[in-house]
Amino acid sequence: MLDQKFIELLSENDAELFFDEPMSKRTTFRIGGNADCVCEVHTLTALRSIMKLCNEYDVPYYVLGLGSNLLVSDQGVRGLMIRLTGEFNDITLKNDNIVCCKAGATLAGLCVFARDRSLSGVEFAWGIPGSVGGAVYMNAGAYGGEMKDVVISVTCVDKNGCIRTYTGEELDFSYRHSAFSDTDSVITDVSFQLKKGDAAVIADRMQELMNRRKQKQPINHPSAGSVFKRPSGYYAAALIDECGLKGYTVGGANVSEKHAGFIVNDHNASAEDVKELIKYIQKVVKEKKGVQLTCEIRMIGE
Numbered sequence: 450m451l452d453q454k455f456i457e458l459l460s461e462n463d464a465e466l467f468f469d470e471p472m473s474k475r476t477t478f479r480i481g482g483n484a485d486c487v488c489e490v491h492t493l494t495a496l497r498s499i500m501k502l503c504n505e506y507d508v509p510y511y512v513l514g515l516g517s518n519l520l521v522s523d524q525g526v527r528g529l530m531i532r533l534t535g536e537f538n539d540i541t542l543k544n545d546n547i548v549c550c551k552a553g554a555t556l557a558g559l560c561v562f563a564r565d566r567s568l569s570g571v572e573f574a575w576g577i578p579g580s581v582g583g584a585v586y587m588n589a590g591a592y593g594g595e596m597k598d599v600v601i602s603v604t605c606v607d608k609n610g611c612i613r614t615y616t617g618e619e620l621d622f623s624y625r626h627s628a629f630s631d632t633d634s635v636i637t638d639v640s641f642q643l644k645k646g647d648a649a650v651i652a653d654r655m656q657e658l659m660n661r662r663k664q665k666q667p668i669n670h671p672s673a674g675s676v677f678k679r680p681s682g683y684y685a686a687a688l689i690d691e692c693g694l695k696g697y698t699v700g701g702a703n704v705s706e707k708h709a710g711f712i713v714n715d716h717n718a719s720a721e722d723v724k725e726l727i728k729y730i731q732k733v734v735k736e737k738k739g740v741q742l743t744c745e746i747r748m749i750g751e
């Protein structure tokens with residue numbers, strides 16, 4: 450339960466509040482109990498003030514991007530889910546080939562912005578259904594590209610409302626990891642260094658990658674993408690397939706027939722169904738293949 454005074458002070462900020470919000474509405478898995486409050490923040494001033502307020506009232510907060518890598522528990526999330534919107538959707542061009550993106554913008558928006566200005570470098574991200582902030586946090590990547598290759602600076606706000614910019618090695622990117630992973634900072638701005646290219650070639654590459662996705666991934670079913678990280682020297686999907694687990698079902702969740710690395714929610718799965726299925730896959734793959742799979746998706750909530 451959120452403190453009444455906290456709610457009053459929260460309401461004074463430039464933000465929209467959604468109390469007892471079902472997280473199933475806010476995640477691509479379509480799973481999750483209620484969050485005490487989803488707070489859609491419109492401005493940097495509001496974000497800083499809200500973070501300070503959370504700190505002062507000891508209210509836990511969690512940043513929600515587009516919810517495409519999240520499994521929220523059936524009991525929901527206590528505290529505040531902060532979602533960046535309003536001015537945080539802006540994308541602008543600086544010095545011909547540097548794209549400055551607010552963290553709430555979508556990767557799709559970034560890809561189209563770059564393509565329309567004949568800028569190459571983010572084609573790999575076309576089809577990843579996340580926000581720019583979420584992609585930097587996760588160092589999202591596909592088809593040989595990752596955020597690490599194109600991001601040159603990231604600005605974030607810490608829990609005291611202080612602003613800090615990270616560049617170069619400070620960004621600490623590695624496979625599905627960044628300097629921001631498991632911190633309580635909120636990424637607000639990201640700069641990308643892109644290269645001049647040919648708009649038609651860029652568009653063709655984007656189309657080609659989207660076709661590959663459509664062919665290989667169950668993109669029309671609710672999921673959070675690849676459940677497991679790529680184990681060194683193996684492909685998680687191939688290991689799961691070789692263990693005969695395609696189509697294996699727990700409750701409403703099943704291992705996708707199309708791509709064994711995906712768990713899909715085809716029949717009103719609960720978070721518990723998905724967690725049980727994950728444990729079962731890990732157990733079988735460990736027993737049969739000797740490989741320990743670890744989760745790429747983030748689990749949150751009670």
Ligand SMILES: Cc1cc2nc3c(=O)[nH]c(=O)nc-3n(C[C@H](O)[C@H](O)[C@H](O)COP(=O)(O)OP(=O)(O)OC[C@H]3O[C@@H](n4cnc5c(N)ncnc54)[C@H](O)[C@@H]3O)c2cc1C
Nearest residue numbers: 514515516517518579580582583584586589590591636674
């Ligand atoms: C069909 C499908 C295909 C996918 N394909 C790929 C793929 O090819 N490659 C890939 O890497 N991923 C893929 N994903 C996973 C997912 O899209 C990415 O991880 C994406 O980057 C997550 O972004 P998001 O905005 O949805 O973040 P969320 O899922 O909302 O959050 C993910 C993490 O980022 C944090 N976060 C989000 N925004 C911020 C912020 N502004 N500041 C600080 N922390 C923040 C959250 O707190 C959370 O810990 C796929 C998912 C689906 C459903």
